[in-house]
Amino acid sequence: MENEQFNLIKNIQITSNLIIKPIFQTMKECTDFILFGLKSIDTVTSSPEGLYDENSIFETMIGAPIDFDTQKQNYKDWLIRKGFEELIEGTKRSLSEAYFFIEGVEYVKKQLDEIVLSDLQEKMNSIRKKNFKKDLPKLLEKINKYSTSPLCWENQILTINKARNCIVHRKGIVTKHDINDKEDDNLIIKWAKFEIFYEYKNKEIAKRPIQVKLKNEIKEKSFKLGEKLKFDFKEFNEIVMTCFYFVLDLEEKIQEIEEQYLTRE
Numbered sequence: 241m242e243n244e245q246f247n248l249i250k251n252i253q254i255t256s257n258l259i260i261k262p263i264f265q266t267m268k269e270c271t272d273f274i275l276f277g278l279k280s281i282d283t284v285t286s287s288p289e290g291l292y293d294e295n296s297i298f299e300t301m302i303g304a305p306i307d308f309d310t311q312k313q314n315y316k317d318w319l320i321r322k323g324f325e326e327l328i329e330g331t332k333r334s335l336s337e338a339y340f341f342i343e344g345v346e347y348v349k350k351q352l353d354e355i356v357l358s359d360l361q362e363k364m365n366s367i368r369k370k371n372f373k374k375d376l377p378k379l380l381e382k383i384n385k386y387s388t389s390p391l392c393w394e395n396q397i398l399t400i401n402k403a404r405n406c407i408v409h410r411k412g413i414v415t416k417h418d419i420n421d422k423e424d425d426n427l428i429i430k431w432a433k434f435e436i437f438y439e440y441k442n443k444e445i446a447k448r449p450i451q452v453k454l455k456n457e458i459k460e461k462s463f464k465l466g467e468k469l470k471f472d473f474k475e476f477n478e479i480v481m482t483c484f485y486f487v488l489d490l491e492e493k494i495q496e497i498e499e500q501y502l503t504r505e
Contacts, residue, residue: 259334259337259338259487259490259491259494260334260487260488260491262330262331262333262334262337263330263331263333263334263483263484263487264484265330266326266327266329266330266331267327267330267480267481267483267484269326270323270326270327270476270480271476271477271480273319273322273323274319274320274322274323274473274476275473277315277316277319278316278319278473281312281315281316284312286308287308287311317411317412320407320471320476321407321408321412323476323480324400324403324404324407324408325404325407325408327400327404327479327480327483328376328400328401328404330483331376331397331483331486331487332375332376332379334487334490335376335379335380335383335490336368336371336374336379338379338383338490338491338493338494339371339374339379339382339383340364340367340368340371341494341497341498342382342383342386342494342497343367343371344363344364344367345497345498347360347363347364347367348360376397376398376401377398377401380394380397380398383490383493386497387493387496387497388493388496388497388500389493391486391489391490391493392485392486392489393432393482393485393486393489394486395430396430396431396432396458396482396486397482397483397486399420399428399429399430399431399460400429400430400431400479400482400483402418402420402427402429403427403429403469403471405418406418406427406469407469411468412468412469412470413466413467413468413469414426414427414463414464414465414466414467414468414469415465415466416465419465421462424462425464425465426462426463426464426465427462427463427469428460428461428462428463429460429461429462429463429469430458430459430460431458431459431460431475431478431479431482432456432457432458432459432478432481432482432485433456433457433458433459433478434454434455434456434478434481434482434485435454435455435456435457436453436454459475459478461475
C-alpha cells in the first residue's frame, strides 16, 4: 500500500508551470495596463464627453460633474486599485495550487485501505473548491505548516495584502481595521526592490561581468489613520516583482515538500 500511495502522490503533483503561471500572467497585465493607463492620462487635456445614445434625445450624465484634475486623479486611483486587486488574486491562485498539492498528499497519507480512483477525484475536486474560499493569510498558514523553511518575502506579502484590502474595500483610506503598527496607529506597507549587479574579484562593477547576482533592499511606506494610500508606478512595479519572487520561492518550497514524501523508503 505504501508504494501505491507514493504513486498516487506522483499523479497529483503540482508542476512548476501551475504555480508560476498565475502570477506571471498577472504581473505582465498589471504592469503593462497600468503603465499604459498612466501614460495615456498624461496626454489627455480635457474631460471626455458624456455618454450619448444616438437613439435618444438625452445625453447621459452619471452623477454630478467633477473637475478635470479630479477626474484624472480618480482614474489613477482606479488603475492602482485594479492593479493591487489583480496582483493579490494572482498570488492567491499560486498559493491555492500549492495548497492543493499539500492537501492531496495529506489525504493520500491518511488512507489505510485501497483508494478508489473516483473517491480520490471527488476529494481532490472538493479540496480545490475549498482553496478558493480561503484568504491569503489562511493559505500561507497552511503551507507554512509543511514548509521546510519560512517562505521568503512572506511578511512583505502580508502587508501588500493589507494595502489591497484597504484600497479595494475602503477606497485607500486607512481605518482601524487596516492598522498593523499598533504602537503608532499606522499601516506599514513593505516590499523588496531587486537589483542585478556584476561581481568581479569580490567587487561590484558595471563592466566585465564575471558573476551575475541579485540583491534586494527592503522598502516601506507608512500611512497614518485616515490617510489615503498612494503609490507611483515605480513603487507598484517593485511590489509586483516582490510578489513574483515570493512565488518563485513558493515553488521551491513545494518541490522540497514533494521530495520529502517521494524519497521515503
